Amino acid sequence: MRTDRVFARLEQEPERPSNLQVPRMSRIRRVLFGMTLVVYAAIVGAVLTTTRLVRLDWQVMLFRPYQEWPEWHAFLDYFVVLGQRGPTAVLVAAWLGWRSWRQRTLRPLLALGVALLLLNVTVGAVKIGLGRLGPHYATSVGSAELFAGGDIFPSGHTANAVVTWGVLAYLATTPSARRVLSVVGAVFALGVGATTVYLGTHWVSDVLLGWAAGLLILLGLPWFEPSIAWAEQWILAHRGRLRERRGLISVPPLSPVAVRAAMAAQRAEAGDPVAPHTGGAGSRAGHGTAARNTDWPHHPARPHTSRSERTPVTPSGSRRPQHPDRAPRTAPLGPSTPRGRASG
Template identity: 55%
Template sequence: MRASTRPSPGLRAEPVLPAAPRRPADRLRLLLVGVTALVYAVVIVGVLADTALVRLDWSLELLKPYKRWPEVRPLLDVWIVAGQRGPSAVAACLWLGWRSYRTRTVRPLVVMGAALLLLNITVGGVKILTGRLGPHYAHYIDAPELFAGGTIFPSGHTANAVVTWGVLAYLAVRWRRTGAALAALTAASIGLTTVYLGTHWISDVVAGWAAGLLVLLALPWTEPLVDAVDRWVTALYHGPARSRGGVSAS
């Protein structure tokens, strides 16, 4: 005898909910992640395989831009500080710390911390694995100068500029598009400045742009962890005050 497929009286079948459709913003972010990762991979393979990309690196280096246009060097020597991790991160964290104090939430600082942690892990790992030397320390023309103990690929200056100023735009309440445009211009100019100064190959810079952008694109996926840390710190900060209030009230 075949068992009945009808639900028993008093029992209601669980409704089957359709899967939530992906929002257009999510699809766009996934597309950008894919394209950026592809560019990053192409540059890495191009350098490792000693392709025409390495010849382009050398052709730009042999131009010696800092010698051809020395009049702009004093300005660019100062501007490059905007891409250095120490000064830029300190300036950004001071501003975000003030925002955290005003809004009574550590979320801005946690987001910046998560971004810098991702940056250090991903970019630092590739630097160590490739061991590439910079233009000023290169030994052989048209050689990729890999696995020689260097830490030049990808460009940390460039990736840091993308992440630090990009996070400020990401956290902006107002003028987000303007902030994003300014962050993009800053990151672009910092990367090109390193090529002018001869401290990085152009392939280092392109890889730095891609690596930094990947970190920014990954930030929305860290939001659950950021919110959890924010709640934990807020509870930790307000806990003693509430406890004292409860004792005095009794």
């Protein structure tokens, strides 16, 4: 979709529809955010201290689900793409771009951008900081494989599936649509996380922390709604200034009524005794041509030029056609040609 069409749609009606309600940080959201944060910290602590969670990671890894159920391998190789950041971001951005055009607001696209930015910062920082190796690169059985230069903890596929598909439910405008999209997002998030464990690309603890990381972003997104609203206003205002500098904003033509009113004001200031024509059909019939001529502006008086200063019609300099019995003006006078006849 072209951005010019989206901005043109926004300029038609800058006010948002009345049925769009921005989610707020309610008490329930705060409680859920706090509980999820506690779970997040507990998972990180369990992996750092090499507890039962790490032993569960190794048990599932040595079980090798992809070898126990090989018939699912081909399908799940494609299904896990629903958690990859590139394809899912493009797909969801296209849908939210259409929503932005329909709702005449940039909020859906900006909310997605803020959510993905938070995802990259928070998940990426923990990945680099802990440096955990994946199951295929593990070196010591029973070890947490931390601070070994890896980037597997938490699971980026799982967190991205939670955030990308959860944003659709977050931006839903009706309760029924929110419920349906919440179920769809949960199925995709749970399925992608379980698929990474099946394929052996992530530990179980990676997936658990990825679910918690994505849920924290969705629950805390209302805190960034004022920033999203400010960014939308700034983008539209900046675009308007750029269009003014480039001369892309055209002045709309005046209506005939406005033209006549401006002419009447100019005549009144100049002291013109001729009143503007404002009457109906009877007034038009009484005034005749003078009344019709006052509807349109007159050109200013120009100095009268002599005939010699006017541009001739023909290159020969004469407006009259050549007579067959007359000699042209440029012909020399012969001795037998009378002067009066030659001059015509």
